[in-house]
Amino acid sequence: MKKLTYLAVFEPSADGYGVYFPDLPGCISFGENFETALKNAEDALGLHLYGMEKDHEEIPTPSLTPVLDEDTEKGALISPVTVFPDLVKNELDNKRVKTNVTLPVWLKELAEQNSVNYSRLLENALTEYLHVNTR
Structure with a gap:
């Protein structure tokens, strides 16, 4: 089964962690703590890739090192996030x-x-x- 892993940037804030994927503009998420932010990032990544596939957009190859936005908060964490696109597609298509x-x-x-x-x-x-x- 195919799996895709992208690097996510977790930016700490007073409310929790904002998340973005440098390789996937527009794919963002949030969580009140790191654990929730990671789970929400997985969901956001799966939905984003599903939408790209539905729109017949090319799925970018994951980078090995992320290029951070200029305004990325100090103390940001970088973590890999993995999804199984076929499982996401099956779940969403059969909803x-x-x-x-x-x-x-x-x-x-x-x-x-x-x-x-x-x-x-x-x-x-x-x-x-x-x-x-x-x-």
Whole structure:
């Protein structure tokens, strides 16, 4: 399984730690303590890479030494952060989301009388209609 490790900069502040990834502009996070900041940095990294992939952007090769922003706070810590992009993608792509549908009243009443599971029925119908193999 593919894993990616990027160096993150953890900047201490009165509120906790701000986090940024020099190789990934716009990928930032925060935590009230280092442990929380590290966990949030992992989540931010996974989501950022997922978004880049969805947008068909090139994923940059991780640097071996970070180039710090000029305004990086003194006492900043540099730590590797690792994610498994395939796990993140699988989790996000299979996340359940709500969607509204419109039905005639008589059909809705009949479905409820027969204990129809709308979510399961719609998912099965869509996968069949779109010829999606879920196995």
